[in-house]
Amino acid sequence: MTVIGPSPQPPSRDAHGASRLSAEIAEVDRSIRLPFLFFILSGWVWLLAASFFGYLTFWKAHNPEFLNAQAWISFGRVAPAFNAMLVYGFACNFAFGLGLWIVSRLGRVPVRYPILLAVAAIFWNGGVNIGIFGILRGDLNVFDYFELPGYVAPIILAGLLFVSVWVILAFINRRSDAVYAAQWYLVAGFLAFPWIFLIAAAMLFVYPTAGVSQPLVANWYAGSLLWLWFGSVGAALLYYLIPKLSGKPILAYDLARFGFLALVLAGAWTGTARLSGGPFPAWIITVGIASGLLLLVFFLITGINFLGSMSSAPGALSGNTVLQFAFVGSLSLLLSGLASALLPLRSINEVVQFTIVGEARHFLLLYGFFSMVAFAGVYYALPRILQQDWPMAFMIPAHLYTAVIGLLLVVFPLALGGWNQGVALNDPSIPFAEVVRTATVWMLGRSLGWLFIIFGHLAFSLNLVLILVEKCKSVCCPDRDYAEAVKEGVGS
Amino acid sequence: MKQLFTLFLLVFAGVACSWVCLLLVGSGELSAGKLETSLTVAGDDVVLETDLGLAARGKQVYRELGCVQCHTQQVRRPGYGGDLERGWGSRQTVARDYVLQDLVALGNRRIGPDLADVGSRRDAEWFYRHLYDPSSLADWSTSPSYAHLFYDKEVTDETSPTALKLEGNDAPDPGFERVPNFDARALVAYLESLKLDYDLPESKRVK
Numbered sequence: 118m119t120v121i122g123p124s125p126q127p128p129s130r131d132a133h134g135a136s137r138l139s140a141e142i143a144e145v146d147r148s149i150r151l152p153f154l155f156f157i158l159s160g161w162v163w164l165l166a167a168s169f170f171g172y173l174t175f176w177k178a179h180n181p182e183f184l185n186a187q188a189w190i191s192f193g194r195v196a197p198a199f200n201a202m203l204v205y206g207f208a209c210n211f212a213f214g215l216g217l218w219i220v221s222r223l224g225r226v227p228v229r230y231p232i233l234l235a236v237a238a239i240f241w242n243g244g245v246n247i248g249i250f251g252i253l254r255g256d257l258n259v260f261d262y263f264e265l266p267g268y269v270a271p272i273i274l275a276g277l278l279f280v281s282v283w284v285i286l287a288f289i290n291r292r293s294d295a296v297y298a299a300q301w302y303l304v305a306g307f308l309a310f311p312w313i314f315l316i317a318a319a320m321l322f323v324y325p326t327a328g329v330s331q332p333l334v335a336n337w338y339a340g341s342l343l344w345l346w347f348g349s350v351g352a353a354l355l356y357y358l359i360p361k362l363s364g365k366p367i368l369a370y371d372l373a374r375f376g377f378l379a380l381v382l383a384g385a386w387t388g389t390a391r392l393s394g395g396p397f398p399a400w401i402i403t404v405g406i407a408s409g410l411l412l413l414v415f416f417l418i419t420g421i422n423f424l425g426s427m428s429s430a431p432g433a434l435s436g437n438t439v440l441q442f443a444f445v446g447s448l449s450l451l452l453s454g455l456a457s458a459l460l461p462l463r464s465i466n467e468v469v470q471f472t473i474v475g476e477a478r479h480f481l482l483l484y485g486f487f488s489m490v491a492f493a494g495v496y497y498a499l500p501r502i503l504q505q506d507w508p509m510a511f512m513i514p515a516h517l518y519t520a521v522i523g524l525l526l527v528v529f530p531l532a533l534g535g536w537n538q539g540v541a542l543n544d545p546s547i548p549f550a551e552v553v554r555t556a557t558v559w560m561l562g563r564s565l566g567w568l569f570i571i572f573g574h575l576a577f578s579l580n581l582v583l584i585l586v587e588k589c590k591s592v593c594c595p596d597r598d599y600a601e602a603v604k605e606g607v608g609s
Numbered sequence: 610m611k612q613l614f615t616l617f618l619l620v621f622a623g624v625a626c627s628w629v630c631l632l633l634v635g636s637g638e639l640s641a642g643k644l645e646t647s648l649t650v651a652g653d654d655v656v657l658e659t660d661l662g663l664a665a666r667g668k669q670v671y672r673e674l675g676c677v678q679c680h681t682q683q684v685r686r687p688g689y690g691g692d693l694e695r696g697w698g699s700r701q702t703v704a705r706d707y708v709l710q711d712l713v714a715l716g717n718r719r720i721g722p723d724l725a726d727v728g729s730r731r732d733a734e735w736f737y738r739h740l741y742d743p744s745s746l747a748d749w750s751t752s753p754s755y756a757h758l759f760y761d762k763e764v765t766d767e768t769s770p771t772a773l774k775l776e777g778n779d780a781p782d783p784g785f786e787r788v789p790n791f792d793a794r795a796l797v798a799y800l801e802s803l804k805l806d807y808d809l810p811e812s813k814r815v816k
Contacts (some may be wrong), residue, residue: 178720181743181753192753193675255673259714289613296612304613308620316628320636328644328708330636332715337631341624381619385627394685395715396704401635467689471681471719542719545694549722550749556720557751 141225141292146502148227149218152234153502156214157495159242161581163206166249168571170199175564179557189253197264198252204262204342205245205273208483211491212306212350213238213280218498219357220284220303224291234283241276244269260321260335262342267322274314281307298373299357305381306349313341313385329396333389340388340405344412344457347487348380351450352415354490355423355443358497362440365430368422376418383408383415390461394470409458416454423447438513442493445521449485453478468543473556474535476563477528484570485524492516492577499584505591508583512576519573526566534559644705650808659709660802667799668712670792674755681716682725684805687815698726698805699814706809721752728804733771736797737789741773758793761785 177183177192184190221228228234248265251257256266265273284307288300317338320326326334356373360366367373389397390405424447427434434440456478460469469475496513500506507513538556541547637643646657660668671677684698692698702725707713731739738745741759743752759773761781771794772786781787789797808814 177753179751181751185753187757188674188755191674191755193678196678197675257673257675259672259677259712259716261717285613301616304616305620308617309624312620312624316624316632320632325711326636327641327711327713328639329704329713329715330632330639331713333635333639334632337627341627345620345623378619382623385623386631389631391717392715394689395683396702396707398635398638398704401631404631463689470685470690471717473718475717542695543691545691545696549695550747553720553749553751 138225142222144227145221145225146218146504148229148231149221150502151231152228152238153214153218153498155235155238156210156217157499157581159238160207160210160214161578163202163210163242163245164574165578167199167202167207168567168574170195170202171567172564172571174199175560175567178560179564188255194253194255194257197257198249200261201245201249201252201264203483205248205265206242208347208487208491210238210242211488211495212347213241215354215491215494215498216303216307216350217280217284217287218502219299219353219494220287223293223297223300223357224287225293226287226290228283228287234280237276237279237283239276240279241273244272244276247272258321260332260339262339263317263321263335267318270314270318270322274311274318277311277314281311297356298367298370298377299353301374301377302349302353302356302380305377306346306353309341309345309349309381309385313338313345332392332395333397333401336388336391337385338388340391341385343482344380344384344387344415347483348384348415348450351446351487351490352376352380352419354494355419355447355450358443358490358493359423359426359440359447362437362443362493362497363427363430363433365426365433368425368429369418370422372418373422376415376422379411379414379418383411387412387457390466391475393461393463393466406461406463409461412454413458416451416458420447420451420454424451438517439493439496441517442489442496445517445524446486446490446493449481449489449524453482453486456481468539469535470539472535472539472542473531473560474539477531477535480531481524481528485528489520492520499581503584503588505584505588507580508587509580512580516573516576516580519569519576523566523569523573526569527563528566530559530562530566534562639704639708641708644708646705646709648810650810650813653808655807655809657705657709659711660799663795663798664802665799666792667795667797667802668710670796671714671799672712674796676724677714677716679718679720679752681719681723682713682803683715684723684725692723693815695722696730697723699816700805700808700812702805703809703812705811706805721750724800724803726803726805728801729806731800733797733801736800737771737773737793740789740793740796741787742779755793758796759787759789762788 173184174192174196177195181192188194217228217234245265248269251266251269252264257264258266284303288304317334320334321331356367386408387405389401390409392405393402424444427440427444427447434444459465460474460478534556538552541552541555648655684700684702685692686701687693740755742754742756743750762785764784764786768786769788772788775781775787
């Protein structure tokens with residue numbers, strides 16, 4: 118069990134060692150530039166598309182006739198398309214880029230054949246593209262988190278396998294002896310994702326099972342995807358970023374291994390908890406609920422570790438916007454983890470099942486936790502990879518604040534409204550019309566919150582476009598600053 | 610390599626065990642091989658069938674239109690929520706109800722009512738009317754209209770039985786009638802087929 122042994126010693130700090138280390142890291146950053154940009158820019162385009170489709174989805178939820186003349190733009194199509202864009206388009210691309218970067222950097226091993234990774238990005242994004250068009254033309258599935266049509270599964274699996282192999286090769290070829298928590302999480306996530314995806318695609322589309330085995334497989338996949346994949350990569354990002362950004366080590370690093378063990382061993386078992394009350398044997402649901410409770414070990418250790426490390430570094434958070442993104446992500450990890458463990462308990466689930474509380478939990482996990490952490494990662498990584506500062510640094514706090522306001526406006530109304538909806542749903546003396554009205558009113562918060570979130574995405578976009586423009590300028594015309602300085606000198 | 614092997618073993622333990630135990634064993638328990646589909650319950654013969662003909666196409670329309678985004682098709686057991694009291698079915702749904710279906714849209718959200726037994730509650734005319742203009746039946750409904758599944762057709766000999774009864778501005782031109790297209794008829798055939806009007810040994814209707 119060397120892999121999850123005690124915390125590795127920091128590398129030697131003598132001047133020679135430090136300069137060699139920074140030279141190696143600079144080499145890694147240079148080598149990953151092309152695939153990293155490919156993944157992040159693809160994710161960014163999906164983020165913009167998802168911003169628009171999210172707005173459509175949320176607005177239609179209380180204005181059903183808004184843009185409803187044709188099937189492709191009706192609620193039943195844009196809602197799954199939005200979710201697929203957010204999960205497979207935006208979040209996965211960011212996870213690929215950042216995961217590759219961190220595993221290469223911690224191993225101090227430059228990426229080999231980066232052009233092949235760009236091919237992998239083309240496969241993945243081409244597949245997701247075809248899938249989204251498929252959803253809009255009616256080839257969608259009835260399963261949450263597997264809305265994409267089955268025929269794109271081989272294409273995106275090919276892209277995914279490529280990236281996974283590169284991550285694992287980078288881990289095998291690492292030049293550093295130490296193995297850090299971020300590496301365990303990343304390797305585990307990249308090992309698990311292709312596997313769970315393959316199982317789900319095979320059991321749903323290649324050898325489709327009949328009957329309620331289908332929702333069983335789909336929910337197993339959804340639970341595994343959320344925790345084994347997004348949970349692993351998100352935790353890895355936080356384990357890497359927080360010490361870098363706060364200048365302090367992780368508070369209780371020695372406990373990290375228990376959190377990791379809990380996630381890897383129990384992460385794939387949690388999905389069936391959502392089937393509670395459905396046409397399934399009780400043991401299948403009980404296993405899901407129990408493993409959700411086991412995951413509390415992961416949520417509590419990581420959540421408290423991250424939040425504790427940030428608050429133990431006095432003054433580190435104030436003025437450090439990127440660390441504040443990580444802080445919001447850590448807090449959301451803890452809250453969405455608690456929600457995932459406690460909501461399936463039968464007495465609570467009886468009320469919240471089928472209500473918009475589920476949407477609140479989903480949003481807190483995917484956006485509040487994973488996306489916020491991924492934004493922190495990109496804000497930290499891109500200036501280092503491009504050797505170029507963010508041109509509009511004041512837009513980073515604007516992104517953070519709008520995202521936080523948006524998150525609060527989305528999550529709290531959905532959670533409170535969902536509880537009211539569930540109580541009303543279970544009381545047959547309340548007419549169903551009243552139940553629908555209750556839920557609809559609370560959904561207004563989500564539509565408003567999403568507008569704030571879109572504004573944040575625009576702030577991010579502005580910085581992203583400008584940093585690339587600045588970089589292009591400095592590459593194409595390296596002497597420009599000098600030329601301008603001379604011109605100004607002549608003018609005065 | 611040693612570290613990678615340890616990590617691989619851990620992931621393998623987590624994914625493979627859950628796959629075998631939950632999916633392989635679970636699917637086996639829920640399959641037609643394990644659950645008898647023609648049986649006698651309290652003297653009545655019950656033969657479960659898969660959807661055929663128009664209803665089979667209608668189920669695909671149900672999937673294509675994303676109905677599952679707002680509707681479930683499962684009745685929870687008595688004492689767990691208020692599904693029976695709401696009149697969404699007279700018994701809970703069990704695995705055997707779905708065992709021959711090639712597409713199971715259990716659903717995760719109830720923005721609209723449950724549809725597991727909707728064929729017992731509504732008739733074709735109601736379904737067409739609701740698909741065309743939900744607000745004409747319930748002003749509180751947040752269901753979108755599926756008017757794009759209907760078209761205007763010249764009345765030839767006599768009016769079609771499925772033609773919508775429309776008045777005022779919404780009415781088609783004189784000599785024309787507004788009728789559902791093939792997909793709409795298939796969808797309605799499927800919705801009419803959603804009935805829990807039989808007993809199973811493990812789930813009997815509450816009279």
